[in-house]
Every structure is written in C-alpha cells, then in structure tokens.
Amino acid sequence: MFLSEECPVCLDEFQEGVFIFELPCRHCIHAACSSDWFKQRPVCPICIRALSVSIAKHFKFSVTQVCGGRAWIRIELTTEPGVDYN
Structure with missing residues (x-):
C-alpha cells in the first residue's frame, strides 16, 4: 500500500484505475x-x-494479471535530462 491515501498536489484521494x-x-x-x-x-x-526527472509523453507498460481479477501495471519511463518534451 502507499504511504498516503491522497495526492499531495490536488489533495484528491487515489482511486482505483487512475495512474x-x-x-x-x-x-x-x-x-x-x-x-x-x-x-x-x-x-x-x-x-x-530532490528528484532528477524529466517526464516523457511516451512510455511502455506491461500488464500482469493476478488472482482476484486485479492487474498490476508496470510502467517504464525513458527520459533524457534537459530535454523538453512539449
């Protein structure tokens, strides 16, 4: 489980199905x-x-089905420091 139940930016609770x-x-x-x-x-x-991040608009993901009908999604971001992806 997560350390917090809500997003610290928008203060909305994390909902199932939202990345x-x-x-x-x-x-x-x-x-x-x-x-x-x-x-x-x-x-x-x-x-x-402090974080060293660049958020790319493109990423790959894989879905692994587990028991109970739930799925785990693994997302891998590939970014380059200093690149503006807009």
Missing part, C-alpha cells in the same frame, strides 16, 4: 498532476527530496 507515480522516497502523486508539479519544482511534494 499514479511512486517516487523513490515512496510517496505517490497522480500521473496527471506530476508533469506540472515537476516542471515547477523537481522535488517530492511531501518530503521535499
């Missing part, structure tokens, strides 16, 4: 909130740990 990012510090943020947040400040919005 979130788990940061190296184990805090989580909505994927939709992350791009604007990290463009303004490259730190975790909770513990202020």
Whole structure:
C-alpha cells in the first residue's frame, strides 16, 4: 500500500484505475498532476527530496494479471535530462 491515501498536489484521494507515480522516497502523486508539479519544482511534494526527472509523453507498460481479477501495471519511463518534451 502507499504511504498516503491522497495526492499531495490536488489533495484528491487515489482511486482505483487512475495512474499514479511512486517516487523513490515512496510517496505517490497522480500521473496527471506530476508533469506540472515537476516542471515547477523537481522535488517530492511531501518530503521535499530532490528528484532528477524529466517526464516523457511516451512510455511502455506491461500488464500482469493476478488472482482476484486485479492487474498490476508496470510502467517504464525513458527520459533524457534537459530535454523538453512539449
């Protein structure tokens, strides 16, 4: 489970079916909130740990079906430091 039940940027609760990012510090943020947040400040919005990030618009993912009808989705971001993807 996550360290928090809500996104520290928009303050909405995490809902099933919505993409979130788990940061190296184990805090989580909505994927939709992350791009604007990290463009303004490259730190975790909770513990202020510095992050080295660039958010790409393209990523690959794989889905693994597990028992109970739930699926785990693994997302791999590939970015290049200093590249503006807009």
